[in-house]
Amino acid sequence: MRPVPRHLSAAAPLRRALTPLAPVSARSRWLLGLAFFVIFVALWTWFTLGGWVSPTFLASPPTMLRQAWLLLTEYGFVKDIGMTVWRVLAGFVLAAAVALPLGIAMGAYKGIEAFFEPFVSFCRYLPASAFIPLLILWAGIGEAQKILVIFIGSVFQITLMVAVTVGSARRDLVEAAYTLGAGHRGIVTRVLIPGAAPGIAETLRLVLGWAWTYVIVAELIGSSSGIGHMITDSQALLNTGQIIFGIITIGLIGLLSDLAFKALNQRLFAWSLLP
Structure with missing residues (x-):
């Protein structure tokens, strides 16, 4: 050969x-x-250090790294990161606690779906940022307002996606469970929910990524801490190095959380990956 x-x-x-x-x-x-x-990064370095782009509009990678060091060592950026992560988790967990049972009920019972689906679909298209003025009036500019922005931006998305996942259960499995003597409750708890669990977990992973976009919007207005607050302050100072590092930080945290969520899903639902 x-x-x-x-x-x-x-x-x-x-x-x-x-x-x-x-x-x-x-x-x-x-x-x-x-x-x-x-x-x-090579193209970014070439455009900035080569003089193709003004430093006022786009900082070079070395400048960004220097500003990142200052943020982490002198300006307390670690605390800002912690506050942003806390807001994302609080709003997302609250949204999941409401959306999961409602979505399962809508997917399992068509009457409940007919009652809630028009409202949920309507709210799903409303931008969470549009609620910020009302939320400031209702909850002030504290933590509750920011968490509610994430909640509103996530809860309707999770609800509808979970309902679709649960409602897409295989009919032959449902009929087989009825044949074996399962009741309505048993169909939901032993067929629909276990079968939809991998899809529900994937839905949560996707919506967690969207929650990060909502928290930055919430922190841009009336906030004294957080990554979005730092970005706003850096914009006023025309410090594009700090702005870029803030954006990269969001991407890195989001990527790490996504990989952790994916690894957890693969561990919990390894059977769903079998051919």
Whole structure:
């Protein structure tokens, strides 16, 4: 058997990556993802240090790193990060506590779905930021207002997506459970909820990412702490290095939480990944 030329064997992973629906290895996935960031930072460095963009409008990577060090060591940015994470978790957990039982009920019982679905669908299209003036009047500019912005932005999305997931249960499993003597309650607790659990977990993972966009909007108005507050202050000072680092911090925290959520889902619902 003739050996495969080295240049052809090296190009094989690239060919697989460009083949429609062809799986790639975990190592190739990490390398490709890392390559994008390397290219992005290289272009960013070239445009800023090469004089193509004014530092007033876009700081260079070295400048951003210097500003990041100042934020972390002198300006108490760690506390701002902690406050933002707390607000996201509080609003998201509150939204999930309301949306999960309501979404399951809507997916399982068509009468409940007919009653709530028009209102939930209507509210789903309302931007959470539009409620900020009302929430400031109702709850002031403290923590409650910011948590409620995240709650409003998340609860209707979770409710409708959970309802769709639960309502998409396989009919043959439901009929089989009835045949084996299960009642209405047993159908919900032993068929619908277990079958929809992986989809519900994936819904929570996706909406958690959206919650981060709501908290920054909430912190831009009437806030004295948080990542959004720091970004607003940096804008007034035209400090684009701090603004960029704040945005990168949000992305990193969101990415880490997403990876943790995905790993937890894979561990809890490993059976759903079987072919």
